[in-house]
Amino acid sequence: MAQLEKPQAQEQRIKQPGTPEVKYLFSFLWMILLTSVAFVLVVMEWFSPVWTITLIVLLACWQIVLQLASFMHLREKGNGITVTFIVMGGIVSATVIVALWLL
16 A cells, blocks of 8 residues: 655655746746736837837747746657657748748
């Protein structure tokens, strides 16, 4: 029969900085911060619409990288084909966007 962890041992394990729970919480807080910054940029109208859109797209790219790294586990070994498809999808998307923009 498997041994169950004592509540104190489980609580101690969760509070350690390297545990997955802490990493997920840290990533989640970063994503909330990035979303809040994008919201503030739009509401406060500090920049011109072109600069606001540019900054929001950059924040979105940063958030995508965070989500892929933390929630999709792309930092772990054995995900080479997944990373390859994501990179190729990004290249194809960028090519289509530039082609449509130049039309």
